[in-house]
Amino acid sequence: MSEDIYREMILDHYRNPRNKGKIEEPDIRINDSNPLCGDEISIDLKVEGDIIKDIKFDGRGCAISQASASMLTEMVSNKPLTTIKDITKDDVLENIGLTNLGPARIKCALLSLKVLKLGMVKYYVDKDPTSAAQMKDESKVF
Amino acid sequence: MQALLDVRKIRQDFPILNRRLKDGKKLVYLDNAATTQKPNEVIDAICKYYSEYNSNIHRAVYQIAEEATAEYEGTRENVRKFINAKYEEEIIFTRNTTESINLVAYSWGNANIKKGNTILLTEYEHHSNIVPWQILCKSRGARIKYLEVDEDGYLDLEVLDELLSMKGDGKIKLVSLSEMSNVLGTIFPAREIIKIAHEKNIPVVLDGAQSVPHMKTDVQQTGCDFLAFSAHKMLGPTGVGVLYVKKAILEQMKPFISGGDMIKEVHKENTIFNDLPYRFEGGTPNIADVIGFSAAIKYLNKIGMDNVRDHELEMTSYLLNRIQDIKNIKVYGPKIAKDRGGLVSFNIEGIHPHDCATILNDFGVAIRSGHHCAQVLMEKLDIVASSRASLYIYNTKEEIDILIDALNHARRIFNI
């Protein structure tokens, strides 16, 4: 039932998103959209010595995609950039407390993870093309 | 007032309307602009073809192939009558509206659109009536212009007249527009628009995907040069579309998809193409579903398209009245029900359409949320998405009441 989806935590992150906005001169800027529903997420990252020093997201979309992005930024803030590699779909779904979404809505919940992983790959493409190529294969969310 | 249609009886013809969803809820199907449900007659006709006379059409001489050919060609005649075309040859079977428009763009467009020409569309077109023209214009060095739609969902025919009167470089060579918007719900005055265009010798493509299923269509009266529509939006199966083309134009057009069935003679170096309309139906067509489409047309004829329209008008008025009472709702398109087909698009402030549709699903209510393949219009309305409830012959006021209750429930969940 939707009462289980639209719990206070989701609505809170939807209405008061954390880390929303842009970073001036980010080290990584990346965006993507979900062609089915037009949801858009862009993410800016500031990286210092492989640590995510600052992260901001921007976008338009449903409560699930926006709340999920907000919670994801909190999850990786001040962590090593490579932790992004190890975050799984289930990690994100568990973190936002939505483990029984239907196939259409799961994409809303995972859009920000998809964007974040794309960003990480993009960052490494310049620095270490070989491992970036492998990362790219491993980083496919959907 | 006496009900216009015997909806209770109609509903018994649609097996899907009897199914139960999770938790035993009834299906409240309000996504008819995307595709409609199918009556037993249609499902049975398809079954009958496969179980009694499945065979390839047109060439074989044995009994079941003759039966299949007769049914397939009988559908063409039924479609002709349904839209009051003059000749059977003017009816071409495609896969859907999208393929029908592509056929016009590739065949007629490539032969007639030249460098510097302009094609006129409107801002509310479905992607299937934008993208084929963009591809054509890119390859021919031509341009697209969009006729503006105003805040209430209407076109200004004086502006249209001015645009079509332009001479010289910006001269418009073709108008392509939908007779009914799949987002705004507006029914546009096809006959007047075509009259204005024809005064200036400009041909008109009508996208009838939303209009043909819901009201009487008469191509001789509206005078359109091309008309595209889909069987699946009018009780028929998926995988069948129609393109009507005025005979005089069709005779000049080159084939779009070539190969078997569309030829008379093939030699090593050259081919003589088949007669109309077969020249435009390359390869084995979707025989079963074309035959199923016949049953859909018969079903609609039995009800009567004027009655279909009247029922939808009654339901749309009711829906418009009730939905406008919801707090913080924005309804798009005409305020007057009779200017609309049976659909209403809306947004509740603070609830994204996808969240709205998810909550409605708890009530068994199926509506569409998203950009409805009309992103040019979405940009104009300055929204990313909307919700849309769309009606057909089997929908009832009770179902609309369930929709309204569900929308109010969504407001409570979101505290709005």
Ligand SMILES: Cc1ncc(COP(=O)(O)O)c(C=O)c1O
């Ligand atoms: C106005 C309009 N044009 C074209 C289409 C495309 O129809 P189809 O997907 O059957 O090709 C649709 C349906 O979604 C429509 O509403």
